Amino acid sequence: MALSWKLVIDSTNASALANFWALALEYEVEDPSALVEQLLSAGRIGEEAVTEHRGRKVFRGYAAIRHPEDPFDGLSGIGRGRRLLFQDVPEGKTGKNRLHLDVHGEPGGLGELVARLEGLGATRVREVDKGPAGHWWVMRDPEGNEFCAS
Numbered sequence: 001m002a003l004s005w006k007l008v009i010d011s012t013n014a015s016a017l018a019n020f021w022a023l024a025l026e027y028e029v030e031d032p033s034a035l036v037e038q039l040l041s042a043g044r045i046g047e048e049a050v051t052e053h054r055g056r057k058v059f060r061g062y063a064a065i066r067h068p069e070d071p072f073d074g075l076s077g078i079g080r081g082r083r084l085l086f087q088d089v090p091e092g093k094t095g096k097n098r099l100h101l102d103v104h105g106e107p108g109g110l111g112e113l114v115a116r117l118e119g120l121g122a123t124r125v126r127e128v129d130k131g132p133a134g135h136w137w138v139m140r141d142p143e144g145n146e147f148c149a150s
Helices: 014-025 032-042 112-119
Strands: 007-011 050-053 056-059 060-068 083-088 101-103 123-129 135-140 146-149
Touching: 007 014, 014 060, 014 112, 032 056, 050 146, 056 060, 083 112, 112 123, 112 135
Parallel strands: 007 083, 101 146
Antiparallel strands: 050 056, 060 083, 123 135, 135 146
Protein backbone atom coordinates (compact mmCIF):
# COMPACT_ATOMS: atom_id res chain seq x y z
CA MET A 1 0.00 0.00 0.00
CA ALA A 2 1.37 3.42 -0.94
CA LEU A 3 2.03 5.85 1.91
CA SER A 4 0.48 9.27 2.33
CA TRP A 5 2.88 12.21 2.39
CA LYS A 6 3.17 15.97 2.44
CA LEU A 7 6.13 18.16 1.55
CA VAL A 8 7.17 20.37 4.48
CA ILE A 9 8.95 23.62 3.67
CA ASP A 10 10.73 25.72 6.30
CA SER A 11 9.83 29.40 6.18
CA THR A 12 10.00 32.71 8.00
CA ASN A 13 6.37 33.62 7.23
CA ALA A 14 4.33 30.47 6.66
CA SER A 15 1.09 32.23 5.75
CA ALA A 16 2.71 34.53 3.17
CA LEU A 17 4.62 31.67 1.56
CA ALA A 18 1.48 29.49 1.50
CA ASN A 19 -0.37 32.33 -0.23
CA PHE A 20 2.37 32.62 -2.88
CA TRP A 21 2.47 28.88 -3.61
CA ALA A 22 -1.32 28.53 -3.59
CA LEU A 23 -1.53 31.19 -6.30
CA ALA A 24 1.49 29.82 -8.19
CA LEU A 25 0.14 26.25 -8.28
CA GLU A 26 -3.57 27.16 -8.31
CA TYR A 27 -3.99 25.27 -5.03
CA GLU A 28 -6.16 26.19 -2.05
CA VAL A 29 -4.87 27.50 1.27
CA GLU A 30 -6.20 25.16 3.95
CA ASP A 31 -8.63 26.65 6.46
CA PRO A 32 -8.00 25.16 9.93
CA SER A 33 -10.21 27.72 11.72
CA ALA A 34 -12.87 25.21 12.83
CA LEU A 35 -10.20 22.95 14.34
CA VAL A 36 -8.45 25.91 15.97
CA GLU A 37 -11.75 27.01 17.57
CA GLN A 38 -12.47 23.48 18.78
CA LEU A 39 -9.01 23.13 20.36
CA LEU A 40 -9.24 26.58 21.97
CA SER A 41 -12.70 25.83 23.39
CA ALA A 42 -11.51 22.51 24.81
CA GLY A 43 -8.47 24.17 26.40
CA ARG A 44 -6.10 21.97 24.38
CA ILE A 45 -4.22 24.98 23.02
CA GLY A 46 -3.83 28.53 24.26
CA GLU A 47 -4.24 31.83 22.45
CA GLU A 48 -0.44 32.04 22.07
CA ALA A 49 -0.63 29.13 19.57
CA VAL A 50 -3.05 31.04 17.35
CA THR A 51 -2.92 34.04 15.06
CA GLU A 52 -5.28 35.50 12.51
CA HIS A 53 -4.67 35.49 8.78
CA ARG A 54 -7.13 36.91 6.26
CA GLY A 55 -9.89 36.95 8.84
CA ARG A 56 -9.43 33.33 9.94
CA LYS A 57 -7.88 31.85 13.05
CA VAL A 58 -4.85 29.75 12.13
CA PHE A 59 -2.05 27.98 13.95
CA ARG A 60 0.83 30.39 14.57
CA GLY A 61 3.79 29.56 12.36
CA TYR A 62 2.02 27.01 10.15
CA ALA A 63 0.08 27.14 6.90
CA ALA A 64 -0.69 24.53 4.27
CA ILE A 65 -2.04 24.33 0.76
CA ARG A 66 -3.73 21.48 -1.06
CA HIS A 67 -4.81 20.54 -4.55
CA PRO A 68 -8.42 21.72 -5.02
CA GLU A 69 -9.60 18.37 -6.40
CA ASP A 70 -8.11 16.20 -3.63
CA PRO A 71 -10.12 15.04 -0.62
CA PHE A 72 -9.79 16.84 2.70
CA ASP A 73 -11.06 16.54 6.25
CA GLY A 74 -14.05 18.85 6.71
CA LEU A 75 -13.27 19.68 10.34
CA SER A 76 -9.53 20.27 10.21
CA GLY A 77 -9.34 21.45 6.59
CA ILE A 78 -6.30 19.18 6.17
CA GLY A 79 -5.85 17.77 2.71
CA ARG A 80 -5.52 14.05 2.12
CA GLY A 81 -3.72 14.31 -1.18
CA ARG A 82 -1.21 16.61 -2.82
CA ARG A 83 -0.24 18.98 -0.03
CA LEU A 84 2.50 21.43 1.00
CA LEU A 85 2.96 22.47 4.64
CA PHE A 86 4.93 25.61 5.51
CA GLN A 87 6.39 25.88 9.00
CA ASP A 88 8.23 28.82 10.49
CA VAL A 89 11.73 28.11 11.77
CA PRO A 90 14.07 30.48 13.61
CA GLU A 91 17.07 30.07 11.31
CA GLY A 92 17.20 31.59 7.86
CA LYS A 93 18.00 29.86 4.60
CA THR A 94 21.76 29.51 4.22
CA GLY A 95 22.38 27.44 1.10
CA LYS A 96 20.97 25.86 -2.01
CA ASN A 97 17.83 23.77 -1.59
CA ARG A 98 18.46 20.03 -1.75
CA LEU A 99 14.83 19.50 -2.78
CA HIS A 100 12.74 21.80 -4.93
CA LEU A 101 9.51 22.03 -6.87
CA ASP A 102 9.28 22.03 -10.65
CA VAL A 103 6.32 24.02 -11.97
CA HIS A 104 5.18 23.05 -15.46
CA GLY A 105 3.08 25.33 -17.65
CA GLU A 106 1.28 24.70 -20.90
CA PRO A 107 3.45 23.67 -23.87
CA GLY A 108 4.89 26.82 -25.43
CA GLY A 109 3.74 28.92 -22.46
CA LEU A 110 6.99 29.32 -20.53
CA GLY A 111 7.10 33.09 -20.98
CA GLU A 112 3.56 33.50 -19.65
CA LEU A 113 4.24 31.16 -16.73
CA VAL A 114 7.44 32.97 -15.71
CA ALA A 115 5.73 36.38 -16.00
CA ARG A 116 2.80 35.18 -13.84
CA LEU A 117 5.17 33.79 -11.19
CA GLU A 118 7.15 37.04 -11.17
CA GLY A 119 3.89 38.93 -10.71
CA LEU A 120 3.28 36.85 -7.59
CA GLY A 121 6.71 37.70 -6.15
CA ALA A 122 9.11 35.13 -7.65
CA THR A 123 12.42 36.18 -9.19
CA ARG A 124 14.38 34.74 -12.09
CA VAL A 125 17.82 33.32 -11.25
CA ARG A 126 19.05 31.85 -14.52
CA GLU A 127 17.86 30.37 -17.77
CA VAL A 128 18.77 26.75 -18.50
CA ASP A 129 18.86 25.46 -22.07
CA LYS A 130 19.56 21.74 -22.43
CA GLY A 131 18.94 21.69 -26.16
CA PRO A 132 16.64 18.78 -27.06
CA ALA A 133 16.23 17.97 -23.34
CA GLY A 134 14.39 21.22 -22.77
CA HIS A 135 14.50 24.80 -21.64
CA TRP A 136 13.49 26.20 -18.24
CA TRP A 137 14.09 28.92 -15.69
CA VAL A 138 15.55 28.49 -12.22
CA MET A 139 13.57 30.89 -10.01
CA ARG A 140 13.21 31.82 -6.34
CA ASP A 141 10.03 32.18 -4.33
CA PRO A 142 9.59 35.25 -2.07
CA GLU A 143 11.74 33.63 0.67
CA GLY A 144 14.55 32.64 -1.70
CA ASN A 145 13.69 28.95 -2.15
CA GLU A 146 14.75 27.74 -5.58
CA PHE A 147 12.30 26.13 -7.99
CA CYS A 148 12.21 25.49 -11.72
CA ALA A 149 9.63 26.75 -14.18
CA SER A 150 9.28 24.94 -17.48
